[in-house]
Amino acid sequence: MSRYEDLVRVAAEVARIPRGDDGAPVFHEPWEAQAFAMTLALHEQGLFTWTEWAAALAAAIKQAQASGDCDDGSTYYQHWLAAIEQLVRDKGIATEQALAERRGAWDRAAHATPHGQPILLENDPLR
Amino acid sequence: MGHDHHHDHDDHSHLSEIELRVRALESILVEKGYVDPAAIDALVETYEVKVGPRNGAKVVAKAWADPAYREWLRTDATAAIASLGFIGRQGEHMVAVENTPDEHNMVVCTLCSCYPWPVLGLPPAWYKSAPYRSRAVLDPRGVLAEFGVDLPETTRIRIWDSTAEVRYLVIPMRPEGTEGMSEEALAELVTRDSMIGTGLARQPEAVR
Incomplete structure (x- = not known):
């Protein structure tokens, strides 16, 4: 997966990526990793x-702070998703x-x- | 919607607000050809081992080394695990099930949301697969054999089906020959699969 390591390195130059002791990105829940991967x-x-x-x-973080985000790092990937x-x-x-x-x-x-x-989208009864 | 519904005791599935946003975005991007779902899965998988089960390994090592902690873990796993700082964001209830020579425990659930993230990190792809869940229930010995685990015929196998409310952590048996090892060294023996029940703890020779 070196292709992705390069991407992560470049991405990290413009935006902080929380990392663990071994330097690998750290996610708390699967959706965080999915949001990261989508970017x-x-x-x-x-x-x-x-x-x-x-x-x-940066704009997403600023907006969240303006509306009272706790700003302790736990919401980082929420901003990521908003971006x-x-x-x-x-x-x-x-x-x-369309998103809604x-x-x-x-x-x-x-x-x-x-x-x-x-859970599959086909299961939506209105679809 | 919202996070509160996970306390419901109905049997349908539930996605949190944030999971809905991620799924909505990803499904639209996939349909429009901007994102290959296999590539996303591959990327997420790269991290699952690294994000991994180190927290859970610390819990198990402490239970092996400290009988009082082990008892606490067996009676109130949520509090015992939280005491080490590993707390789920959704207030999941944790239950620890202990392997013995007579009984081996295995955990299943096809939903990635039914996995003890705070202690085990992200679930492996096979855990989320439908075949694993159905086969684990029908033929647990066959599934264990595929993972290279061969238990004595006399060992009973119990399958624990995770729910949105309850997440299970298997306490594997402490390997022989580990007397006097430190908690840190013991934690090295505890693999992710051993805490799901599809593996055993590693032998001390294996990590030297």
């Missing part, structure tokens, strides 16, 4: 430059409405899925 994948697709990314992340969402909207890939509709679909799909089964 690397989108950058690889050429969707944004690292400079754009740094600006989007991706903003870039996705800015680049015209998905509108806020899709969140609703996943929520309905989860509720329609018996515990222990994989």
Whole structure:
């Protein structure tokens, strides 16, 4: 996975990435790693430059602080996710409405899925 | 929606607000061809071992070394684990199940959300796979054999199905020949799989 190590190194130059004792990025929950991976994948697709990314992340953090974020590091990947969402909207890939509709679909799909089964978007009863 | 629903005792699934956002984003990006889901999975997997089970290994090593802690872990795992600073963000209830010569414990759940992240890090891909869960219940010895674990016929195998409310941590048996080892050295013997029940603790020779 050296391809990703290079990406992580470059990404780390523009935005802090929490790391463990061995230098590897640290995630507390799977969604954090997914958000992290999406950023690397989108950058690889050429969707944004690292400079754009740094600006989007900084803006997301600033906005969160303005609305009373605890700012102790535990919410870091929430800002990260907000930054991706903003870039996705800015680049015209998905509108806020499209994102909101899709969140609703996943929520309905989860509720329609018996515990222990994989949650699939097809399980949304309104789909 | 929100985080509060995990206290419900109904049997449907639930995604937190943040998981909904991540899934919404990822599914749209996949549909539009910006993201390859296999690449995301591969990237997440690279980190699962590193993020890993070190917290859980510390818990198990302490239980091996300290009988009072072990008793606390068996009776109130949530508090015993929290005392070491490993606290779940969603207030999951932890239960520790102890392996003995008579009984071997194995944990299953196909949902990645039903995994004790605070102690074990991210779940391995096989843990999330549907075949693992169904086969673990139907043929636990067959699954264990695939993991290279061969238990005596007299050892009973118990399967613990994780729920949104309860996460299980297996306390593997302490290997022979580890008397007098420090907690740090003992923790080196505790693998992720041994705390899921698909493996055994490593022998001390293996880490020297």
